[in-house]
Amino acid sequence: MVKHYGKLVYTMSRTITIKRGYDIKLKGAAEKTISASNASSIVAIKPTDFRFVKPKLHVSPGESIKAGECLFHDKNRPKLRFTSPVSGEIAEIKLGPKRKIEEIRILVDKAQTHYKPFQKSNPADLSRESITEQLIESGCWNYIRQRPYNLIAEPEDTPKAIFVSCFDSAPLAPDLNFIINQEKENFESGLQVLQILANDNLHIGIKAVSNGNTETSTPASFEKYIHHIKGPHPAGNIGIQIHHISPIQKGEVVWHVHPQDVIIIGRLFTEGRYRADRIVVLTGEEVSKPRYVKAITGQLISDLLGGEMDANTIRIIQGNVLFGTTSSSRDFLSFYTNQITAIPEGHEPEFLGWLLPGFNKLSLSRTFFSWLSPNKDYSLNTNMHGEERAFVMSGQYDKVLPMDILPVFLLKAILAKDVEKMEALGIYEVSEEDFALCEFVCTSKIDVQQIIAEGLDLIREEG
Amino acid sequence: MKILRNLIDKVKPNFVKGGKLERWYPAFEAMETFMFSPGEVTGHKVHVRDAVDLKRTMITVVIALIPTLLFGIWNTGYQHYLAYGMEMTHMDYFLFGLEKVLPIIIVSYAVGLGVEFIFAVVKGHPISEGYLVTGMLIPLVLPVTIPLWMVGLAAIFCTLIGKEIFGGTGMNFMNPALLARAFLFFAFPAFMSGEIWTDLSPESGQAIIDAYSGATNLVIYDANYQNMQSIADMFWGFEQGSIGETSVFACLIGAFILILTGVGSWKIMVSVFIGAAAMGLFFNGIAPANDPTHYLHTPFYYHWLMGGFAFGAVYMATDPVTAAHTEKGKLVYGLLIGGLIVIIRAFNPAYPEAVMMVILLMNVHAPLIDHIVVQNHIKKRLRRATQQ
Numbered sequence: 001m002v003k004h005y006g007k008l009v010y011t012m013s014r015t016i017t018i019k020r021g022y023d024i025k026l027k028g029a030a031e032k033t034i035s036a037s038n039a040s041s042i043v044a045i046k047p048t049d050f051r052f053v054k055p056k057l058h059v060s061p062g063e064s065i066k067a068g069e070c071l072f073h074d075k076n077r078p079k080l081r082f083t084s085p086v087s088g089e090i091a092e093i094k095l096g097p098k099r100k101i102e103e104i105r106i107l108v109d110k111a112q113t114h115y116k117p118f119q120k121s122n123p124a125d126l127s128r129e130s131i132t133e134q135l136i137e138s139g140c141w142n143y144i145r146q147r148p149y150n151l152i153a154e155p156e157d158t159p160k161a162i163f164v165s166c167f168d169s170a171p172l173a174p175d176l177n178f179i180i181n182q183e184k185e186n187f188e189s190g191l192q193v194l195q196i197l198a199n200d201n202l203h204i205g206i207k208a209v210s211n212g213n214t215e216t217s218t219p220a221s222f223e224k225y226i227h228h229i230k231g232p233h234p235a236g237n238i239g240i241q242i243h244h245i246s247p248i249q250k251g252e253v254v255w256h257v258h259p260q261d262v263i264i265i266g267r268l269f270t271e272g273r274y275r276a277d278r279i280v281v282l283t284g285e286e287v288s289k290p291r292y293v294k295a296i297t298g299q300l301i302s303d304l305l306g307g308e309m310d311a312n313t314i315r316i317i318q319g320n321v322l323f324g325t326t327s328s329s330r331d332f333l334s335f336y337t338n339q340i341t342a343i344p345e346g347h348e349p350e351f352l353g354w355l356l357p358g359f360n361k362l363s364l365s366r367t368f369f370s371w372l373s374p375n376k377d378y379s380l381n382t383n384m385h386g387e388e389r390a391f392v393m394s395g396q397y398d399k400v401l402p403m404d405i406l407p408v409f410l411l412k413a414i415l416a417k418d419v420e421k422m423e424a425l426g427i428y429e430v431s432e433e434d435f436a437l438c439e440f441v442c443t444s445k446i447d448v449q450q451i452i453a454e455g456l457d458l459i460r461e462e463g
Numbered sequence: 464m465k466i467l468r469n470l471i472d473k474v475k476p477n478f479v480k481g482g483k484l485e486r487w488y489p490a491f492e493a494m495e496t497f498m499f500s501p502g503e504v505t506g507h508k509v510h511v512r513d514a515v516d517l518k519r520t521m522i523t524v525v526i527a528l529i530p531t532l533l534f535g536i537w538n539t540g541y542q543h544y545l546a547y548g549m550e551m552t553h554m555d556y557f558l559f560g561l562e563k564v565l566p567i568i569i570v571s572y573a574v575g576l577g578v579e580f581i582f583a584v585v586k587g588h589p590i591s592e593g594y595l596v597t598g599m600l601i602p603l604v605l606p607v608t609i610p611l612w613m614v615g616l617a618a619i620f621c622t623l624i625g626k627e628i629f630g631g632t633g634m635n636f637m638n639p640a641l642l643a644r645a646f647l648f649f650a651f652p653a654f655m656s657g658e659i660w661t662d663l664s665p666e667s668g669q670a671i672i673d674a675y676s677g678a679t680n681l682v683i684y685d686a687n688y689q690n691m692q693s694i695a696d697m698f699w700g701f702e703q704g705s706i707g708e709t710s711v712f713a714c715l716i717g718a719f720i721l722i723l724t725g726v727g728s729w730k731i732m733v734s735v736f737i738g739a740a741a742m743g744l745f746f747n748g749i750a751p752a753n754d755p756t757h758y759l760h761t762p763f764y765y766h767w768l769m770g771g772f773a774f775g776a777v778y779m780a781t782d783p784v785t786a787a788h789t790e791k792g793k794l795v796y797g798l799l800i801g802g803l804i805v806i807i808r809a810f811n812p813a814y815p816e817a818v819m820m821v822i823l824l825m826n827v828h829a830p831l832i833d834h835i836v837v838q839n840h841i842k843k844r845l846r847r848a849t850q851q
Contacts, residue, residue: 024511249848321510343511346504349468353500354518361514365725367523368514382504386516387496389591390633393520394788395728404844408788409837424841432508439509443520444633449508 015208016244018231020402022364022437024171026321026343027377028285032178034292037280038306041110043086043298044094044103044332045071050142051151052076055101059090068116068138068274071104079155083139085276085297087114103332106298120272123192131193135265138274142335143261144197146253147242148428149460159255161246162198164191166218166259167207167229169236170320172283174292174339176259179279180217183263188219190266194257195222205229205241233322234402239434243403248428260338278338280304284321285379286314286342295333301340302329309342315382317341322436323449346383353385361385364399364441389444397448400437405430407438411448414455419462427459471495489583493590517632520726521595527720527727528599528778530713535706536560539607542661542703548672563607563662564706570611572598575618582627593632593639593784597621600640600778603707604771604819605647608659613651617643637826638785641819648819660703679703681770681816684808688761697768707774714773727781730790731797735776738801739766746809758809766805775818776801785826789836796832800825 047055054075059065066087074080087109094103118138123131132155135141144162146153153159166176180187195202204218208228218226227245234240238256248254257265260278267275280295282305295304301316302308308329309316317324318337325334333340350356358368362378370376397407405426413421432449439448477484478491495501496518505512540556575598583590601618624646625639626632648655658677680691680702692702700710707713721727743763750759766772780786780800787796800821807817814820 026511247847315504315510317510323508324510325508326510341510347502349499349502351467351499354516354522358514363514365513365515365520367519367724367726370514380511382510383500383512384503384505385500385512385514386518387501387503387589389517389589390631392517392593392633392784393726394783394786395790395793398790404840404847406789406837406840409833424844425837426844436509440511441513441515443513443515443517445512445516447506447508 014226015228015230016241018229018235018240018244018402020399021169021232021234022400022441023169023232024321024362024380024440025375025377026171026284027379028283028287028290028341028343029172029377030174030281030283030290030292032175032292034182034279034294037293037295037299038303039108039110040296040299040303041108042091042105042300043088043108043296044105044300045082045084045298046103046332046334047072047082047101049335050074050082051149053080053082053152055082057093057101057104059104061090061092063090064088065090065106066114066116067276068118070139072101077152077154079136080142080152081136081139082142083116083274085274115273115275118268118272118274121269123189123196123269126196128196128199131196134268135193138268140261140265140268140274143265144255144257146255147239147248147431148253149456150431153255154253157253159198159201160248160252161201161203161242161254162194163203163205163238163242163245163254163256164194164259164262165205165236165238165241165256167205167236168338169207169233170322170339171233172281172290172339172341173236173320174279174281177217178292180259180263182279183266184217184219186263186266186270187217187259188221188266189270190257190262190264191219191222193265193269194262195225198255201246203227203241203245205236205238205245207236231402234400234434234437237434239429239431240402243429250423250428252428258336258338261336280333280337281339282342283339284317284341284343286344287340297333297335299333300329301327301331301333304333304340305329305342313345314342315345317343321380322440323433344379344381346381348383350383364396365443384445386443386445388446391444391446393443396441396443397435397438400441401435403429403434407435407448410455411446411451414451414458417458419459422455422459427455431456467498471498487584489587489589490580493580493583517592518595521592523724523726524596524721524778525599527717528596528603528707530716531603531707531710531774531778532564532599534700534710534713535603535708536564538700538709539563539662539706541701543663544666546661546663546671546675547666547669548674549666549669559662560607564602566611567602567605567607567609567614567706568599570614571601571618574615575601575622578619578622578627582622582631588631591632593626594622597639597643601643603774604640604644604705606655606659607662607706609647609654613647613654617647620646633784636785636830637823638779638782641779641823641826644819645823660705677703679770681808684758684761684765684769687756688758688765689756691765691769694765694768697765705771705774708771711768711773714777718773718777721777721781727777728783728786728793730793731781731786732776734794734797735780735801735804736767738798738803739763739772739805740801741798742802742805746805761809763805766808769808770816771818772804775804775822779818779822780825785829787829787832787836789833792829792832792836795836796825796829799828799832 055072057072058070070081089107091107092105096102144153202225204225208230277296316327318327361368410425432452435448478488539560621639621643625642626635722729740763746759803821804817
């Protein structure tokens with residue numbers, strides 16, 4: 001085992017073993033088949049998918065638009081352009097309270113998609129500047145996100161490194177190797193783009209399998225960037241991999257891109273167009289046939305699921321059960337969503353729930369008898385299983401956070417708004433999703449991710 | 464169940480905001496959530512939650528206390544009839560003990576929960592589950608002869624001064640049950656030390672036998688440790704002492720439950736035992752060779768068996784709120800508790816039972832231990848940053 005603190009040494013087999021963490025085993029894993037989704041007549045782009053972006057519209061209802069043409073730019077960072085994933089006619093700009101732009105709805109061309117042409121080229125022949133320009137122009141830049149703060153990368157910055165995690169360890173997560181294998185060439189040219197943007201500081205995390213034959217779809221030419229990562233969730237989280245490979249200090253930025261988005265970036269250069277279709281995995285016990293579907297950003301969720309679901313009894317989540325956002329059948333597929341999970345809501349009070357043996361209750365503590373059957377798949381609903389209390393138990397978070405961080409002390413520094421202490425305890429290295437399991441296990445039912453988000457917002461304003 | 468649920472739903476509107484009994488909502492809410500785990504659903508980010516909550520955690524500790532309670536009840540009767548030289552059945556021992564111990568438990572829970580309810584209603588915060596455990600711990604660390612009004616007073620003291628003035632469970636810095644005991648110890652020393660450990664209620668036609676002595680093993684230890692009861696007696700708990708503390712075996716069953724369920728910290732328990740053993744061995748090394756009855760010669764494992772050591776290590780030192788919160792800190796905290804107990808037992812003959820005071824002392828110092836651990840962590844992080 002190589003501990004990746006300090007300077008990196010490139011060796012052929014770099015294995016990082018994550019010991020702390022937990023795999024929540026849920027019912028409703030997807031079968032490895034890819035089916036087409038129902039075509040949506042309306043596609044919507046939601047500016048709210050992008051944190052801290054204030055949209056300035058470039059289009060108005062009635063105008064026709066091609067895939068890859070600009071819908072709006074960001075008032076805070078005017079360079080950032082957000083483009084249409086489809087061609088068609090702008091149907092409606094949906095405004096929310098205070099005239100906030102919530103959705104830009106586009107009536108999709110039925111016959112065929114018209115793409116705005118971009119330069120087709122081998123990324124290796126291009127300079128970093130021209131690559132950046134093409135990415136920004138096409139809207140593909142928005143797939144590149146930065147840590148700290150988990151927002152769209154700043155094109156002016158030179159990142160310390162770029163990370164791609166080629167496996168997702170979250171509950172019921174898609175098999176990213178399976179997805180990458182559908183478009184290997186585009187994935188490779190996408191990686192080439194990142195390699196240039198990163199000035200060669202590229203890190204690719206793949207799952208280490210115990211028998212030594214790592215299942216990987218990463219091209220051989222990228223072997224030297226690969227890290228083998230072993231262990232339970234959150235081993236696949238980009239934040240955990242950054243922490244173990246190249247931890248972020250104050251003033252540094254690290255970029256990261258999801259493998260599906262690497263493919264889309266690759267297409268921009270191999271096909272010369274912004275083709276934004278992706279594979280979304282439908283999971284959870286409320287999904288009648290959990291499977292992979294081909295989808296396009298902004299598609300109606302019910303078209304993906306093949307029907308409406310009752311919002312009172314079923315929770316539809318864009319993402320996984322740990323750090324996804326609550327959605328509904330009438331909602332549209334968000335920009336960064338690769339997974340949809342549907343689980344039952346848990347409104348039913350339970351008689352003497354705290355006293356029963358609980359053979360079907362999942363808990364990391366062994367206070368329920370379910371620990372006697374460790375390999376069972378659980379049917380979990382959204383019930384809180386208790387009420388919020390002050391911090392009582394200690395050491396719980398440490399068991400599921402594989403980082404050199406003292407979680408409770410960091411949270412208390414955030415609650416006290418003590419910026420100096422937050423920095424000393426490593427706020428720059430964390431993101432909400434890395435603390436999702438802490439929130440899951442918390443006996444006192446504290447909204448851990450919410451507190452981390454507040455801390456990051458605070459430090460961003462102060463910094 | 465349905466009937467009960469309907470009843471609760473029917474009266475609920477009176478207690479919610481705007482209802483005529485709105486003030487009493489915390490009390491109502493406590494009763495409601497006691498009967499039914501709430502149907503509240505996840506809101507922010509995580510959509511599923513671990514099934515454990517504070518109620519379940521606390522009830523697990525209470526379950527872990529049951530072996531000491533049952534043995535304590537039996538032992539109360541056993542010690543009573545032993546003093547009269549009477550051979551009785553186990554059932555007789557148990558029933559006698561039950562008659563004496565049950566009122567103490569009832570008073571402890573009734574008074575303590577009463578104070579919690581009043582506070583919750585006045586301050587409008589939910590009732591925390593901490594007292595489920597405290598209410599059971601208080602009777603177990605008191606002598607069976609304690610007057611009931613003192614139990615009530617101790618329950619009020621520990622709830623008010625030990626918890627509520629700091630903001631309730633989770634905010635207190637000293638173990639409430641030990642605080643209750645310390646309060647009685649200093650306020651009413653005559654009822655907390657001396658020959659008070661066995662209930663000597665008169666038995667018609669029987670007189671206390673001559674061989675009876677009210678001295679506990681800790682008192683004997685001061686004079687000559689070799690005169691203490693056998694190791695087996697002290698391990699199984701056939702000795703005088705506070706109701707729940709005597710049986711090391713029962714405490715170990717509790718420790719097993721706490722460690723297995725993950726509710727109690729094994730790090731603290733083990734390090735308390737190791738701390739005491741290390742200090743005991745050290746004293747053996749410096750003990751005067753020409754005086755074989757000198758108390759420094761006491762074998763280290765005697766300290767594990769004497770007095771409330773095991774009970775303190777398993778149930779008191781592990782209180783997650785008042786112990787050290789960092790994983791490294793827990794080891795230091797436990798080692799210091801174990802070591803200090805042996806030091807005080809050895810060098811303070813006037814006060815041989817050190818467990819209570821040492822744990823309270825270390826409760827006060829736990830934040831300091833954590834502070835040092837956190838500072839070291841920060842320094843290590845800085846080093847890592849500058850090395851790059």
